[in-house]
Amino acid sequence: MLKQTDYISKNYDKPDSFKLALYEASGGYRAARKALAMPREAVVEEVKKAHIRGRGGAGFDCGTKWSFMPKESKKPHYLVVNADEGEPGTIKDRTIMERNPHLLIEGCIIGCHAIGANVCYIYVRHELHLAKERLWGAIAEAKAKGYLGERPLGKAFPIEIYVHTGAGAYICGEETALLNSLEGKRGEPRLKPPFPAQAGAFGCPTSVNNVETVAAVTLALELGGDAFSRLSALHEFNDGGVRLYGVSGHVKRPGVYEAAVGLTLRELIYDLGGGILGDRPMLGVIPGGSSCPILLPDELVHVPGDARFAPYEGKSVLDLPMGVDTMRNVGTMLGTCCAIVLSDEADPVLACRNLMAFYKHESCGQCTPCREGCGWLDGILDKIVAGKASLEELDLISEVASNVSGNTICAFGDGMAGPMLAFVRKFRGAFEDYILNGGQHQTRRLAL
Amino acid sequence: MAFSLDAEREQELSRILARYPNKQAACIPMLHLCQSANGNWLSDEVIGFVAERLDLSTAHVKGVVTFYSLLNDKPTGQHQLWVCRTLSCALRGSGDILSHCEKRLKIHAGETTADGNVTLQTAECLAACAGAPMLQVDQTYHENLTLEAVDAILDRLTQRG
Numbered sequence: 001m002l003k004q005t006d007y008i009s010k011n012y013d014k015p016d017s018f019k020l021a022l023y024e025a026s027g028g029y030r031a032a033r034k035a036l037a038m039p040r041e042a043v044v045e046e047v048k049k050a051h052i053r054g055r056g057g058a059g060f061d062c063g064t065k066w067s068f069m070p071k072e073s074k075k076p077h078y079l080v081v082n083a084d085e086g087e088p089g090t091i092k093d094r095t096i097m098e099r100n101p102h103l104l105i106e107g108c109i110i111g112c113h114a115i116g117a118n119v120c121y122i123y124v125r126h127e128l129h130l131a132k133e134r135l136w137g138a139i140a141e142a143k144a145k146g147y148l149g150e151r152p153l154g155k156a157f158p159i160e161i162y163v164h165t166g167a168g169a170y171i172c173g174e175e176t177a178l179l180n181s182l183e184g185k186r187g188e189p190r191l192k193p194p195f196p197a198q199a200g201a202f203g204c205p206t207s208v209n210n211v212e213t214v215a216a217v218t219l220a221l222e223l224g225g226d227a228f229s230r231l232s233a234l235h236e237f238n239d240g241g242v243r244l245y246g247v248s249g250h251v252k253r254p255g256v257y258e259a260a261v262g263l264t265l266r267e268l269i270y271d272l273g274g275g276i277l278g279d280r281p282m283l284g285v286i287p288g289g290s291s292c293p294i295l296l297p298d299e300l301v302h303v304p305g306d307a308r309f310a311p312y313e314g315k316s317v318l319d320l321p322m323g324v325d326t327m328r329n330v331g332t333m334l335g336t337c338c339a340i341v342l343s344d345e346a347d348p349v350l351a352c353r354n355l356m357a358f359y360k361h362e363s364c365g366q367c368t369p370c371r372e373g374c375g376w377l378d379g380i381l382d383k384i385v386a387g388k389a390s391l392e393e394l395d396l397i398s399e400v401a402s403n404v405s406g407n408t409i410c411a412f413g414d415g416m417a418g419p420m421l422a423f424v425r426k427f428r429g430a431f432e433d434y435i436l437n438g439g440q441h442q443t444r445r446l447a448l
Numbered sequence: 449m450a451f452s453l454d455a456e457r458e459q460e461l462s463r464i465l466a467r468y469p470n471k472q473a474a475c476i477p478m479l480h481l482c483q484s485a486n487g488n489w490l491s492d493e494v495i496g497f498v499a500e501r502l503d504l505s506t507a508h509v510k511g512v513v514t515f516y517s518l519l520n521d522k523p524t525g526q527h528q529l530w531v532c533r534t535l536s537c538a539l540r541g542s543g544d545i546l547s548h549c550e551k552r553l554k555i556h557a558g559e560t561t562a563d564g565n566v567t568l569q570t571a572e573c574l575a576a577c578a579g580a581p582m583l584q585v586d587q588t589y590h591e592n593l594t595l596e597a598v599d600a601i602l603d604r605l606t607q608r609g
């Protein structure tokens with residue numbers, strides 16, 4: 001097994017892990033000192049070398065994103081940290097904010113310098129009260145020490161960090177919806193372009209980055225970009241460093257674990273997660289939050305023509321190192337790297353319906369295919385479970401879902417449709433069983 | 449009496465306003481502030497107050513309030529109980545947790561107890577899936593629930609009234 005690491009989580013279990021004293025005792029704020037003594041462009045170059053793929057779900061390279069920020073501009077720049085953590089199954093950012101908030105605050109200071117921002121907003125979902133409290137506490141401690149404010153760490157470049165809060169809407173995790181919400185509007189995604197680097201918060205150049213991405217920047221500056229990247233098993237995929245892995249559902253030890261990028265699903269589920277409840281076989285795993293299509297254990301890696309995949313060719317997808325580009329090549333996504341595991345006693349139809357109800361509830365309703373599609377799919381799934389649907393309606397699921405993909409303002413549509421298509425394709429027999437037998441013979445349940 | 453904020457909350461509002469380049473951005477934080485000062489909901493009067501202080505139209509503020517599930521445009525219970533219903537929790541028995549709460553409180557999800565004490569609702573994933581099944585009472589998370597643990601939580605809630 002790839003070794004577990006503790007760059008992010010080494011103090012997680014200590015009672016004072018969120019305090020500045022402990023953070024500094026283990027080397028805290030050295031990276032920010034180093035970064036603020038470097039020219040802005042050099043910091044971005046260092047972050048590029050670290051190959052930090054966005055930890056919020058899309059996997060875009062952080063250094064590259066920062067290099068899109070204008071060099072000179074008359075308008076202020078903003079760093080906006082996405083701490084909306086609402087993707088079902090995702091449990092990692094909360095641990096950083098609650099148990100190592102200074103790692104994030106230090107990353108914000110470095111990030112502000114790198115993109116020329118004097119102000120950083122951390123957009124935390126409202127329900128995470130402890131996270132907000134810990135972040136405000138960390139900001140106050142950093143400020144008292146002169147790490148923030150008019151002359152952060154002595155540099156004549158003012159930096160302020162503020163915690164901003166949402167009010168309960170999953171869609172506000174989408175970066176442009178988040179910016180609207182930050183501006184005091186309804187959290188509806190914006191059409192792109194313009195991209196946030198051109199016109200983001202308050203019409204100004206903005207970089208939106210996930211909590212864990214920004215925390216990783218601190219580590220990259222501390223260790224050096226290249227050294228950080230090489231901690232990963234997927235360095236040659238330009239997918240660097242260490243990250244947090246979550247695992248929940250039918251495993252014995254659900255939790256958040258830190259390891260190098262490139263852990264396999266098997267290692268996550270069986271070694272870290274302790275295996276399936278009751279030592280049952282696995283039905284499937286949703287690798288990185290509910291918007292990633294489910295994988296079955298008997299699916300095999302088949303990526304001809306890419307030498308980097310040769311070692312895994314013909315092996316179970318569970319044995320493929322998890323990375324942004326590796327998972328994309330097996331019909332799913334790495335997403336937030338927090339897996340939801342289903343035992344073979346779980347009912348895939350009920351699981352699918354559970355997620356569809358989530359998407360129906362959370363669609364912002366701006367795009368007709370998404371709004372109407374969510375309603376249709378939710379309705380059909382209810383009918384299927386009630387044993388009142390026809391086989392034609394099962395095919396309608398695929399038709400409606402396919403029609404959503406690519407026809408919407410934001411990626412919510414694809415994040416809903418992809419998993420629905422995968423459920424119906426991979427568990428067709430279970431859906432037909434409900435339709436043909438009225439759900440009478442179902443012995444599988446949702447909860448075990 | 450017209451709605452207003454006490455001195456402490458006025459101070460907090462000034463701190464909030466100082467964070468942003470315009471007043472509109474203070475909208476959601478100010479709505480939270482006013483909601484907590486107004487028995488956990490936002491009446492038309494409160495919405496008007498926010499609109500006026502932030503130089504926004506009431507239509508804008510109303511539009512914001514109706515968009516977000518944690519901004520209440522109707523009176524609600526003194527305590528909020530949210531049971532997470534999403535997949536990781538469902539796989540670990542959130543269905544039973546919810547039925548148990550419904551039975552004990554004698555209400556369905558979405559309703560408030562007759563004495564106005566508790567509003568029971570389902571929540572979508574609260575980023576605590578490793579502690580499934582879980583629920584939230586006001587500002588506190590309760591994870592790895594058993595029916596006994598739920599009973600203890602409900603006992604405390606219904607006793608403190």
Ligand SMILES: Cc1cc2nc3c(=O)[nH]c(=O)nc-3n(C[C@H](O)[C@H](O)[C@H](O)COP(=O)(O)O)c2cc1C
Binds near residue numbers: 059172208411
């Ligand atoms: C519907 C939807 C919800 C999202 N929710 C989150 C979220 O809660 N947290 C997050 O960091 N990114 C979320 N994202 C991704 C953001 O749009 C954006 O890609 C990310 O914040 C960029 O940061 P990163 O490059 O560091 O990953 C979501 C995207 C979509 C389409």
Ligand code: SF4
Binds near residue numbers: 171188
């Ligand atoms: S795809 Fe759905 S969530 Fe995204 S903007 Fe359109 S309607 Fe809203």
Ligand code: FES
Binds near residue numbers: 090532580
């Ligand atoms: S599914 Fe309940 S906390 Fe995530």
